[in-house]
Amino acid sequence: MKRITSNDIAKLANVSRSTVSRVINGYADVPPETREKVMKVIKENHYYPQLSGQLLTGKLMKTIGFFWASGGNIANSPLTSSFFVNTIEAAASRGYLVLTCILNDLDNDENINYVKKIFMEGRIDAGIIVGADNNEPFIDELIELGKIVGLFDYYHEGENISNRITVNFDRNSGEQVIDYLYRLGHRKIGVIDGNMSRYSSMQRHEGYLRGMMKHNLRIQSKWLIYGGITETSGYEAAKILLERCDKDYPTAICASNDAVAFGVYKACSEYGLKIPDDISVVGIDGDLNGLYSNPPLTTISFDFKDMFYSLVTRVIDTINEKPDVERDVFIPGSLTERKSCKYIDGAM
Amino acid sequence: MKRITSNDIAKLANVSRSTVSRVINGYADVPPETREKVMKVIKENHYYPQLSGQLLTGKLMKTIGFFWASGGNIANSPLTSSFFVNTIEAAASRGYLVLTCILNDLDNDENINYVKKIFMEGRIDAGIIVGADNNEPFIDELIELGKIVGLFDYYHEGENISNRITVNFDRNSGEQVIDYLYRLGHRKIGVIDGNMSRYSSMQRHEGYLRGMMKHNLRIQSKWLIYGGITETSGYEAAKILLERCDKDYPTAICASNDAVAFGVYKACSEYGLKIPDDISVVGIDGDLNGLYSNPPLTTISFDFKDMFYSLVTRVIDTINEKPDVERDVFIPGSLTERKSCKYIDGAM
DNA sequence: TCAATTTGCTAACACGTGTTTATGTAATAA
């Protein structure tokens, strides 16, 4: 099936190719009867201007890339669909499409070159990267080459560059959790930290410490542990923590995210600790699975729709050279109280 | 920032542009020293061949479109991420990217034209459409114009056309459910049907009827009801069904999918019916939320990874003109027994 | 040494579109 071009339309309508072009692009100086004649031929022959030609004249793709660098299985995470759907819908609301790409990691040169190629060959007008470690050199490189990069949960050092757009979890969610537990009377609080190359994990860690210090709570190293970001790693970390506490358990554990909190659930159950009667647990993310867990998980919820709309909107504004686009935005979380924390006597 | 082209590279390397091209495309008749000289200039200047030029020479996009026509909020459905991730990963395993697009419905001409434009302007090499009603005329039109369309859960009448590729739930999942309930002793079985323009709903309905007839079970119309495919619509339907049964409840209800089953849960709870003690419920889909519901939902699980890999693979094979690509594939489901069905005395 | 072949490269064309400039024609004004 031969592809039909504007040349064919021109011949069929007995006009020149440029007249066809001006009809399609709504130029003023083409009389109604000519316009109708040409439009009729276009419809009859199902003619659509080819992107291949348009790109060459400087038109943009009206497409942004969405790169997800996720270790592990994301097909079943409830956050996954939220990230995708909100990015796609935010882009669509501005007339943009989304080219999606999943990468297992960004430690690997092959993957990095793949991403760079997609940016550089003009397949997308800008890209959003989720799951990059802080201060990724290849991201700086892309920006230096003039590309626009949107980043979710990402920290960068040095000066702001207008083509680097970020959205991050608000800095004080960790502190919020400690405040809440303090109000419930908890004084011995354990923390499971996430992956420290992820900005959110760093911030949460600092927030915990800030909160503990604010309330003059003792920070015991045996109650602190690195636990990654998956349910399995959280389970392993919690087992070690409980083991080494030797009955001097914290009365509450702050997990680095909801998945890790579910790992803590499992470890506690193996140790015969009932939640929240024997020990309280708090997550962070607002994962909807926490509604169905037993007990339902108290957590800090984030509005991912809000976050991705903010990011996508600012990225597209940057493509269109809108002035004064805000580069770095922090979105606050809110405490979602469910059933995994217990009120206790603060003096105990 | 001016875009750098193969012409610039040619000048910098003191060769002709075509030599640059043959270096990039791995032609044989270029000696190693020339190749290295050119490659060096390419690296130093971060040159990447532009898609805009390549497309013009007949290269394909190496991209497939993924169109999701979903009524309602899909951001929180656990199936959503599975559909996206499996499509993207299946495509990636063949070297293809995925352009994603979410549409609220396909009843609307504007949306249909949007999809047609994306196909026709050469932005994608083929497209997958999820959520289309059976026998959509615009899909036939696309196929007649030479486009390759992959369809999930879609029935079409008439002859097979090689550019129409489908994957569907296996025909007998409805029958499987009835067999299972029969084995548990159920004789009075109610059915909540889904959207009959969706192929899977049609097939399930027929499967139920076939199963009932096979076991000589009475099909009472007051036990059958149309209930859509969302939790809310399932809830409404279940309320009507329970209301009009006036104590002559079925002992088990087959929901058109898992979301609808959760609606049934809610309606039953309002009517003071405990699941599974007073009434059994079966879903279809294998939604992971069913693991956390109370009680965990017995359902027919489908391997969506399998389904999308099959679809994507065959679509890409068709793009590459592989002969004898299978057009229509059915993937069987498997009964996932959890806690929402009770063994009862068949004679009761 | 001369003809025949291989090697290494270039010039030229094709692809489909948007836009700018030029051209021809009809209507208007002088």
Add this chain to the structure above:
DNA sequence: TTATTACATAAACACGTGTTAGCAAATTGA
């Protein structure tokens, strides 16, 4: 009637790449 303007359309160019045909130089064979 002639000069001027407005209008409708066409011709020509630019965009970046891949590929084909062809040319000159270097190499081989006799």
